[in-house]
Amino acid sequence: MEIIRTRKISELVATAGSMSRIPAQRGDTEGVGPEAVQSPRMPSLEQAIRTVPVPGAPPPLSREGAAVGLAFLDMALRQNHIRRLTERLSFVEHGVASRTTEVDVRLSLLDPSQREASHLFQRLSSRSARDPEQEQSATPTIWVPVTRISRLSVSPIDVVDAAGNKLPRLTQYETSRLLASGLYRLLKGILSSRPESRQPSNVSRLLREEQARWLLQAALLALLTDRSRPLGDVEQDEHRILRPPAASASEAHDCRELVVSVLRQYGPQLESYADLLDVALNNYLLVTALDLAKDDHLLSYDAPVHLREQGRAADRASVWFRSTSARYRIQYLARIPASLRSYHVVAETEPGVHIEAMSLVTDVDEANATELTADLRALADRQRRHKPRRQTEARLLELELQSALGRLSELLRSRRWDASQAGLEMTDGALRGSSRLADLYLSAESLVNEQDRIEAPLLTNPTLTADNLDQAADEIEAQQLGSDFSVENDQASSRAHAYWRRTSPRSSDGEHTSVTCTLTLRDATGVRPGSVIAFALAVATTIYLVGALLAGSPWPYGRSANGSSNADAVVAVLLLVPGFLYTRLDLPMRHTILGHLRRQSRRLAHLSIASAVGASAVIATDVHGSALGGMLALTTALPLLAAAILHRRLAKHRDLAPARLSAPRWLLTPAAKPVPTDAVFQSTGWHHE
Structure with a gap:
């Protein structure tokens, strides 16, 4: 008690x-300015x-x-x-996810x-x-x-x-x-x-x-x-609070x-x-x-997941117009305790949708990378200002260099092992300065024996300059070396998992570790846009035949196009035939992920139906001459355009490139572009920075 x-x-x-977002000096109130x-x-x-x-x-x-x-x-x-944390995610509908969390206590x-x-x-x-x-x-x-x-x-x-x-x-x-x-x-x-x-x-x-x-x-x-x-x-609501006059406070x-x-x-x-x-x-x-x-104790509970809304209107428009018939990408953002050493993510989708790739990125080494960057810049500043004259100063600076470069070498080793475990190669071009300093540290390590006969192998090396230290510090920040990477390498199926384990012997600073899990989904049902192509061609053929019969000519798009005395029957044909063919299409529900993957086919099928409705409206209003011919030409061309677009998409499906992974910059090539996402989910109550 x-x-x-x-x-x-x-x-x-x-x-x-550890959760402070803005560093502030801890001191007496006399040192605080009036603004603070x-x-x-x-x-x-x-x-x-x-x-x-x-x-x-x-x-x-x-x-x-x-x-x-x-x-x-x-x-x-x-x-x-908590010894282990497992999150089971389920993705069935577009923009909707469910999560079951299991904790090992x-x-x-x-x-x-x-x-x-x-x-x-x-x-x-x-x-x-x-x-x-x-x-x-x-x-x-x-x-x-x-x-x-x-x-x-x-x-x-x-x-x-x-x-x-x-x-x-x-x-x-x-x-x-x-x-x-x-x-x-x-x-x-x-x-x-x-x-x-x-x-x-x-x-x-x-x-x-x-x-x-x-x-x-x-x-x-x-x-x-x-x-x-x-x-x-x-400060904004103070005017709403009624205050008594100063004389009668x-x-x-x-x-x-x-x-x-x-x-x-x-x-x-x-x-x-x-x-x-x-x-x-x-x-x-x-x-x-x-x-x-x-x-x-093994405990489990259903935890809510929030969908992050799109930011600017231009971004929302680009997501709406961008075709996702090939792949559907999801990002899940979470925060786990900093003391946690084991984290497991299991993702499941509906039947017919396979998880082609799954990657996991955490910022577990971000605090160490930030500290290392500050140390490298401080050492570079010391070398620029003056060189140590006393043996004690030289020895201290040498030990600081060995400590900083040793941590840099360990950080690069961890990143190379992460890339090797994922079956990828780490691009050393953007980390040339850091790799040079790490090699210099490893070569100087063999020159220092137990009696310290060579007391300053790094300080006396002419290739170790202040510019090299600054370059390494810039590379650590630019290439996100504080973020590790793990990837799912199992065969694509409707269930995948990614496992992360904190192997750093040092305790992680901060209150949490940020996690970014990226999944790439694809349509695995084998249904291609061929049926929609046939539907578009059938609609175009129906409109053409109706126009040819009305004009009495194989080219019904001229000035001699005439209406029909039995317009009701013609309109019925133009509406019933495309409607019956549309019911035979294999299109999934619109709000599911599978429906989102085939949304381009759905939109182009709707465009073909709209063409048939437009042709019916023109014929029903008893339009003659060039106006009727022009409208028939337009309503025939739109389904043909839809069929051409779907045929191009079908050709891309046959030669589908491997899925691009969402990885830190140290694992990507300089020409790599950001991977667009269709939905971003996050555990509730925080903002992923």
């Missing part, structure tokens, strides 16, 4: 600090502070609940108890503070704790967060075990109250650790006045427990201004806390009860 109450706040703040002080870093919290009524009594937030809430949030962020991986927090919540929430005999007879359980679900999704989620039994889980209201208690205690601890809290200042006043603290608690509780939260900016107004001023004054110091609050506001914690007698 005491371990949780005295839990180090720095651990959770450090975990949240006035800019709202937590707009939702500030808006809640300005709109929530000032309570007359403290909200029901307990210390024990705060300890449990912080521990649950810590487990949900780190997810150190091992309870022994929880640290003592996390275990104690779960037991504490069990004691607080279980009524059987008052009856010792009933408590001993009950099955021991432990409450463990399994994942985070975006608040954008309102679909019910059931967690089942390996036997298919549903597991009990906490309601979101209970979890939100625990998080509100924990986040208030965390914020209070951060503010209390400031030196100004022990001196006359706004922060000491905030910690001393009860109403200000109660208002902060009520604002956090309203944000986390309400179904919706404010989405607008505080109310006590509630002074209380709100005090809390808001402290939050803005310590904005840089609360940046990590703001990221942590953002996670709690945008996600629900899925907390389930697990049997404590078993160490390993």
